């Protein structure tokens with residue numbers, strides 16, 4: 432009897448206790464074996480024998496139940512301990528980015544022109560000579576091609592150096608009147624604090640019947656646009672040259688860093704150059720088969736706008752993929 436009780440007490444897990452239960456109380460267990468001996472006990476002793484067995488069985492059952500309870504509590508405590516969470520520990524903080532300042536600036540530019548009923552057009556980044564140069568009045572021998580350091584493919588294809596080819600594609604696909612902008616990615620072989628080989632431009636084009644589109648329209652829309660982007664700035668138009676416009680102008684805003692007094696960023700001129708524009712050259716209309724129309728066009732670099740609006744000193748930092756840059760724009 433002591434031996435059987437020890438078996439119960441020594442069981443140190445619910446599994447080993449289960450084994451003991453089968454060994455003692457099972458159908459073929461030790462107690463069943465003892466009860467089977469009844470039939471060999473002489474008649475007068477049967478009663479006392481049975482009583483003794485029943486008492487022992489009850490004692491063993493009580494020990495078993497007590498051990499079971501104790502092991503069960505131990506088990507629960509073990510699980511609770513292993514699943515415990517230390518709420519005072521630091522967790523891993525998920526890194527959160529933000530809309531890239533170039534895309535945010537692009538969206539702001541697009542919003543302005545969409546509100547004025549301009550359509551938003553796009554074209555391929557891999558262009559051909561005709562759309563990127565030829566149709567824009569930049570014939571092969573023209574020295575203005577030197578202004579563009581172009582990535583060429585072996586087959587004569589190229590990565591577009593500006594979004595102006597989208598003008599050509601849109602004019603070839605639709606009929607005037609046209610009021611469009613073309614935001615997009617462009618490529619040039621250039622790399623320093625203000626140039627990266629990949630950057631973004633927004634091109635604009637308005638075409639209508641001859642006499643309906645003037646330089647005065649261009650001046651007024653761009654002045655309003657630049658004040659929308661940069662706030663209360665002065666805007667000036669300087670005569671310039673682009674092969675696809677005649678006359679052409681470069682547009683400056685009064686320096687937003689020194690308010691026109693002159694500083695390092697504006698090279699002490701008080702002005703910052705922000706875009707190019709002009710009246711569409713007749714040769715461009717000829718290339719797309721347009722007659723009796725007039726139009727204006729403009730083009731700007733989105734990175735330059737973003738750099739000025741956010742005072743970002745090195746353009747290359749916009750493309751390093753460092754999350755700390757984005758975190759500043761959340």
Ligand code: DAH
Nearest residue numbers: 593676707708709728729730
């Ligand atoms: N395509 C020019 C460039 O990449 C930008 C530009 C200037 C576009 C004047 C125009 C324009 O439409 O009229 O530098």
